[in-house]
Amino acid sequence: MHPLTKITDVLWELPQSYKAGMRVPGRIYATEQMLSRIVGDNCLEQVANVACLPGIQSYSLAMPDIHWGYGFPIGGVAATAPDEGGVISPGGVGYDINCGVRLMRTNLTQEEVAPKIHDLVSQLFRDIPCGLGEKSDLRLGRDDERKVLSQGAHWAVAHGFGAPEDVDFIEENGCMAEAESSNITERALERGAGQVGSLGSGNHFLEVQVTDEIYDETAANTMGLFLGGITVMIHCGSRGFGYQVCDDYLRVLGRAPEKYGFHLPDRQLASAPINSPEGQEYLAAMRCAANYAFANRQVLGSKAERAFLHALRISPDALGMQLVYDVPHNIAKFEEHVVNGRSRRVCVHRKGATRSFPPHHPLVPPRYCAIGQPVLVPGDMGRYSFVLVGRPQAMLQTFGTVCHGAGRLMSRSQAKRELSFDQLRRDMEQRGVVMMARGRGTAVEEASAAYKDVAEVVNVVDNAGLAVKVCRLRPIGVVKG
C-alpha cells in the first residue's frame, strides 16, 4: 500500500498530512505501474521534504522520471514566492548547475552518414575533450572567465563559436541576467578555467542521431527535423565550475535555516530566504554557473559542427547544421505563473526537469510561437530520445515544466555487476550504434539496460497534456566521457 491518492491515470497526490511540516501536498506524474518503483526508491520522502520549504506554492511536484536525489528528488519541481518568505535551495538546482540538452539539426540523411559513421564518431571523440583528466583546449584567463560568467553563450559566439542567431534558440537567450562574478570563489574560478568546451563524464554525452518517428509533422518541419534526417544532441552542464559553486554555497546556506528560524528535514535541502543576503548571493553565483554552462554547450556545438565538416569533407551549406533549441534542466528562475487565480512572480526550481512553455508564450522564440517551446528529453544511449513541445496544461499544473530524461533503473554498482564493457560494445553494435567512451566503468553504468524506457516517461507527460510528442531520435553514434 502507498499513501497516494489517484487524481487521474497519470497523476497522484501525496497528502499534506503525510509528514509533519509539509506546507503543501505533493503531486507525482506517473502511471500506476511506475509507482511501485517510485515508492521503493524512497522518493516520496523527498517529495514530502520539498513540501516543507518555506514559501512553497501549490504543490511539491515530481515528474515521471523521478528518482532519488540529494534533497530534492531528481525530477522534482517547486515554486517559492519571495513575498511569502519563499526560499532558494541549491538542492533544488543540483550540483551540475544548468545541466541541460542542446539539439542541432542538419541537412544530412542517414544514408549519407552511415558509411562514414566510424570516421565521424572518431573525429568527434578526438575533437571534444571528455572524461576525467581531459582538459579543454581553451584555457581561460580570469578576465575571459569572468566574461563567460556574465555573458554566457554570447561570449562563445563573440569568440567564433557558432552563429549570432544561435542565442535566439537558447533558453534565456543563452545568458541569465544579474550574474555576479564577485560572488564566485577563487577555487571555482580555478576549477572552471580549463573546462569550457569539454563534455565531462557520468551521464553526459554527445550523440549523432536519426529522426526515426514523427508524431507532429508541422512542429517537426518548423524545427527543421525530417524523417531519416541526422541530428546532434549534447547533454552537458557547467562542469567542475558549477559543482564548486554548489559546494561553496551549500556551506553558506547550510547555516541559513537556523539563522532565519526554520527547520528542514534534510541537510541537503539547505536553503535561504530569496530576500536574504545569502539567498541573493547564491542566486547571483548560480546564474554565473548557468552562463558558464550556456557558453560550454555553445562551444561544444561549434566543435561538433567543425568535426562534421572535417570528417565528412562537406561545405557548411551542405551540412546545414542549425541549433534547434538548448534547454537547462537543473536551474532556478523567476517566472510569472498563475497561483490561486492570481499572477505571481515565483522562483521555479527545476531539479532534473525541463521548462515546457506553450504556444504564444512571450518567452518562446518567434519561430516556435505557433508550436510551443521545444522540450528535449534524452533517453539512453542504445534506444532513443524525444522532442516534444510545451502545452498550456503545463502552465496550469506544473509551473510550465515536464520531465528531463529516462531515469535510472539500476544503480551504478548494479549495472557494473551485471554488465561488462565488451557485452555493452556488442549490444551497441547490434543496435547499429558506434560508441566511443573514455571511461569503461562510466560507459557500462550508462548502458540501456540500466535505464527506464524514456518512451514510458514522455507518454505520461503527453497523456497529462503537459507537452506533446513531436518526434523520436535514435542514436547511431555516441561519444561518452
Next chain:
Amino acid sequence: MKAFEFFEHTADIGVRAYGKTREELFINAARALYEVQGRFDLADRRILKAELAANSIDELLVRWLSELVYRLSTDGVCFKHFRLQFTGDQKLVAQMEGGAVDFAHSEVSEEVKAITYHQLSVKQTADGWMATVIFDV
C-alpha cells in the same frame, strides 16, 4: 577491520568507511574515493599540505574529500600516502604525497564530481569509527 565498502545508491555511489582512529577513517575514505575513479599511475611526485576546519566532524569529512576532488579536477593530482593529524575536534592538518596523474597510462573508471551531505554521518563505534558518505559521479 574492513577499510571501506560501497553500497547501492540509484544515481551515485555510497561508501561506508571504517577506521580504528579518526585519522585512519579519513584516510580510508580517501582511498575509497580514488578506488571508485580507477587505477592511477603518477607522472611525478608532489607533497602538499592542507589545513581544514569545519563545524562538525562529518562536515570536516566532506571538506577533506572535497579537497581531494578539487586537486584531481583542477590539477590532475592524485595522492597515495597521507599523514593526518586532528588538531581539534573539527580541525585537521593533512600532508598528502602523490603526483600528477599520467592519464595515458591510467585506467579511469569514472569521475567523482562532488561529495554530498546526503545521509552523511561519522560515528564512533565499539571498534573505532565509521563514516557514511555518498559521492556524486
